[in-house]
Amino acid sequence: MYQLLAYIKYWLLSVDxxxxxxxxxxxxxxxxxxxxxxxxxxxxxxxxxxxxxxxTIVEIEExxxxxxxxxxxxxxxxxxxxxxxxxxxxxxxxxRIIQQxxxxxxxxxxxxxxxxxxxLAKSNEEVKVTTFEGSxxxxxxxxxxxxxxxxSNIEVVIGNIDQTLETWLATASPIDLAYLDANHxxxxxxxxxxxxxxxxxxxxxxxxxxxxxxxxxxxxWNELKNHPQVSLSIDLFEGGxxxxxxxxxxxxxxxxx
Ligand SMILES: C[S@@+](CC[C@H](N)C(=O)[O-])C[C@H]1O[C@@H](n2cnc3c(N)ncnc32)[C@H](O)[C@@H]1O
Numbered sequence: 388m389y390q391l392l393a394y395i396k397y398w399l400l401s402v403d404x405x406x407x408x409x410x411x412x413x414x415x416x417x418x419x420x421x422x423x424x425x426x427x428x429x430x431x432x433x434x435x436x437x438x439x440x441x442x443t444i445v446e447i448e449e450x451x452x453x454x455x456x457x458x459x460x461x462x463x464x465x466x467x468x469x470x471x472x473x474x475x476x477x478x479x480x481x482x483r484i485i486q487q488x489x490x491x492x493x494x495x496x497x498x499x500x501x502x503x504x505x506x507l508a509k510s511n512e513e514v515k516v517t518t519f520e521g522s523x524x525x526x527x528x529x530x531x532x533x534x535x536x537x538x539s540n541i542e543v544v545i546g547n548i549d550q551t552l553e554t555w556l557a558t559a560s561p562i563d564l565a566y567l568d569a570n571h572x573x574x575x576x577x578x579x580x581x582x583x584x585x586x587x588x589x590x591x592x593x594x595x596x597x598x599x600x601x602x603x604x605x606x607x608w609n610e611l612k613n614h615p616q617v618s619l620s621i622d623l624f625e626g627g628x629x630x631x632x633x634x635x636x637x638x639x640x641x642x643x644x
Contacts, residue, residue, distance in 0.1 A: 393599035397624045401643040411635055412619065416642060419487045420623070425479050430536055431505045432475070438468035438500055445528070450521040450547060450570065464500070467525065471499040473568060473596060477625050478506035480644075481566060481594065484628075485510040488590065490563035495519070496548055496579060497569030497596075501529030501541075507566070508538045516541045517555070519548050519569065549575070552582055561588045568596035573603035580611055590632050598627040612639055 404421070407413045441464040449460045473481075485493065485507065491514055493507050498520035508516045518541060520526040526545045533541050544551050548569055565583045567576060580593060587593065598608035608627050612620035618637050619630040623644040 389601060390599060393605065394624065397599065397622070397641060401622075401624075401641045403643050407640075409636060409638065412621075412638070412640065415487075415621075419483050420480065420621070420642065420644060422483055425483055425486075427475055427479070428506065428509060431502060431509070434505075434532055434536065435468065435472070435475075435502055438502075439465050441465050441468070445524050447522045447524050464528070468500055468502070471497075473503040474625065475506075477596075478503045480623075481564075482506050482510050484592070484594075485514060485564060488563070488592075490591070491515065492560055492562045492564075492588075493517070494562050494565040494583065496552070496565070496567045498529045498543055499525060501532045503566075503568070504529065504541055505533065505536050505538060508533070508541045509536075512540060514540055515560075517544060517559070518542070519544045519546075519551060519555075521545070521547050521569075548579065552579060556582060556586055559586055561591075562586050563588050563591045565591075565593045566596070567593065571597050571600055571604055573607045576604065576607040577610065580614075584616060584631075587631055592631065593629045594626055595629070596626045598622065599624060 404413060404417050407416055443464050444461050445464060447460050447462050493514055493516045495504055495507060495516060495518040498504055498518040504516055504518045508514060520529060520543055523545050526543050530543055544555055565587060567579055583593060595608060597604055599605055611629060616631055617629045618632055618635040620639045621628040622641040
């Protein structure tokens with residue numbers, strides 16, 4: 388019910404290119420957000436189909452919103468693929484962003500089976516994707532998928548992000564794009580954002596998934612889009628883009644996607 392009301396509000400408030408006056412935003416919207424320049428990757432989509440049909444049961448250490456951290460759980464692989472994966476059209480948008488802005492250092496919080504990670508990594512060979520996953524079982528499956536897809540530019544950091552992120556960031560190279568799709572709660576979202584912020588390049592972005600999934604996530608989104616270091620924010624309902632470049636005029640948009 389919450390998500391339905393949030394969608395109605397988004398639908399009523401969202402605008403398109405006719406309402407955009409900033410040349411930067413107009414170009415970003417027409418050439419990146421709404422562009423159809425890239426298409427589904429046949430190998431990744433074939434893997435998605437196989438996973439959606441795979442009823443093998445795996446024991447996972449479940450983490451994130453709505454679950455007890457580190458509790459043990461049995462899940463069908465098909466269920467994980469159905470409920471966790473970023474929709475392909477959003478993965479394609481992330482891919483277009485990486486290509487348009489020539490991003491190289493990518494961080495993803497929340498690997499799951501690695502379908503979205505694969506899209507991030509296939510953008511080009513110079514891209515280095517570091518993806519974080521709490522469940523060792525799921526991370527193992529994701530690593531198998533990367534091997535199967537011939538992707539060698541991905542590193543999976545296994546363990547609870549509450550512990551692994553800060554340690555990893557201490558020696559990490561600068562980041563161009565961070566995609567947060569793990570722990571969909573208010574407090575960790577804000578905490579991970581603050582941890583990542585000093586490492587993001589000036590031209591970089593932080594993208595949050597599921598910004599209207601719950602009141603908590605909505606609250607986190609509202610707070611972060613007003614963060615003093617965020618210049619432009621774009622709400623696409625499925626996710627939200629936060630630009631950090633201070634040269635972009637400060638503004639907030641809800642755009643149809
Ligand atoms: C929504 S799924 C990620 C989907 C993935 N980005 C994709 O599009 O295929 C969220 C993942 O984050 C992991 N996760 C949630 N909270 C976590 C935490 N605190 N530490 C590590 N991983 C976590 C879950 O195990 C789950 O696999």
